[in-house]
Amino acid sequence: MRVLFASPECSPLVKVGGLGEVSSALPAALRRAGIDVRVLLPGYPGVIEAVPNGRTLAHLRLFDPPLQVDLIEAALPDGVPLMVIDCPRLYSRGGGPYQDEAAQDWPDNPLRFGLLSRVTAVLGGASSPLAWHPQIVHCNDWPTALAPAYLHFAPGARARTVMTIHNLAFQGNFSPDHVAALGLPPASFGVAGLEFHGSMSFLKAGLVYADALSTVSPNYAREIQSDSLGFGMEGLLRARRDSLYGILNGIDTRVWDPRTDVFVASRYGSETLEAKRQNKEALQRRLGLEIAADIPLLGAVSRLTHQKGIDLLVEAAPRLAAFPAQLAVLGAGERELERSLRSVAERYPGAISVVTAFDERLAHSIEAGADLFLMPSRFEPCGLNQMYSQRYGTPPIAHGTGGLVDTIVDCNPATLADASATGFLFNEPTVPALISAVERALAVFAQPNRWRALQRAGMARDFGWDAPAREYAKLYARLSPSD
Secondary structure, three states: EEEEEEOOOOOOOOOHHHHHHHHHHHHHHHHHHHOOEEEEEEOOOOHHHOOOOOOEEEEEEEEOOOOEEEEEEEEEEOOEEEEEEOOOOHHOOOOOOOOOOOOOOOOOOHHHHHHHHOOOOOOOOEOOOOOOOEEEEEEEHHHHHHHHHHHHHOOOOEEEEEEOOOOOOOOOOOOOOHHHOOOOOOOOOOOOOOOOOOOHHHHHHHHHHHOOEEEHHHHHHOOOOOOOOOOOOOOHHHHHHEEEEOOOOOOOOOOOOOOOOOOOOOOOOOOOHHHHHHHHHHHHHHHOOOOOOOOOOEEEEEEEEOOOOHHHHHHHHHHHHHHEEEEEOOOOOOOOHHHHHHHHHHOOOOOEEEEEEHHHHHHHHHHHHHEEEEHHHHHHHOOOHHHHHOOOOEEEEEEEOHHHHHOOOEOOHHHHHOOOOOOEEEEEEEEEHHHHHHHHHHHHHOOOHHHHHHHHHHHHOOOOOHHHHHHHHHHHHHHHHOO
């Protein structure tokens, strides 16, 4: 089976969020499963620098006026074949994949990701200049979602398409003027096409024209068909429910393993959990928190956004400090939330620490050093940190939404008795519900034997990518019999 995996991010070359990790780990797992998968990625500066010996596969002229594009063949650090779209006019700039240094969306994003979608479609269609022809084109989130539309309207044989929704809230909605500018036919812009409340929607194009849709957890597949979490697409998703699959994400268990983690102060496993105390002390010292083994330390590593419930953390922080408990927050995002968190930390020195940055080493240190991990997200398509946390013996406290429900077994008398509990879920994204869940968690934390059993149950879970890769392989096979 030949699969072209198109994405705007791929760790470690470029990563903004979980999509970057998925786009690295899933293709690697697919190759282990015997699938010939190749990743397609825009040629951002960091990507071009990482492939200095890349070989030019093809020269393309796309759109009108034409853009000159080179397609470069290379490989990801783990050996997965990589194709890079080299177009300096669109990708050779500072900032990030989607935004400039001032955190403003690039004004030419429709063209930048229209090009990513167009190249994806070229390689999946009859006009491809390459000898390698994919049977499946796997698109990821709105920046690649025009590809199924391009392929739908293209003449000749074409690959079948899978559209994965990593976060339905990000839709790529732009002026309808871009329909013609990006070379899509007028027939595509309608209620049954990519028109969405008067705008041109990249994501809706993928949802309408892809042969199959997937999301990153079974529960999220159900939630996005509801009015509350459908973001205006719920009717379309309900109409396509027979083609919609919820496949739970995995994590890279080689990178996230407390037994081998190079970023933690003391490595440990489920039988050596006493070493976790050394990581807690090292984290407290690094963050300027009071060094105290008996005070529960709550960690949070997240984008600092309303979706992630960070405003709930800000409001709950004084209550948490009064338990007493400590709070260590790492992340970056909305400026007002960053300021609010820093203000709380200033009011509670020694109890609350906030680092507004992306720091991979510190993220690992928090997973290893915290006693509990907070995820008060209002919605969470899958989530990765709750899986990291369980693997690190750091039970998560999370709002019961999306993939958090699929990956956390709530701690209650029944699940404690049968040793299946792995964390704490609360039903409403409110401060009282969060505080109540923390209280439940601290009650178990005060019982060493039960706490150790809870930690070990989480550490025994298999969150690797091999099982999700097998599910995707089944989906590919249903769409396109091997030739």
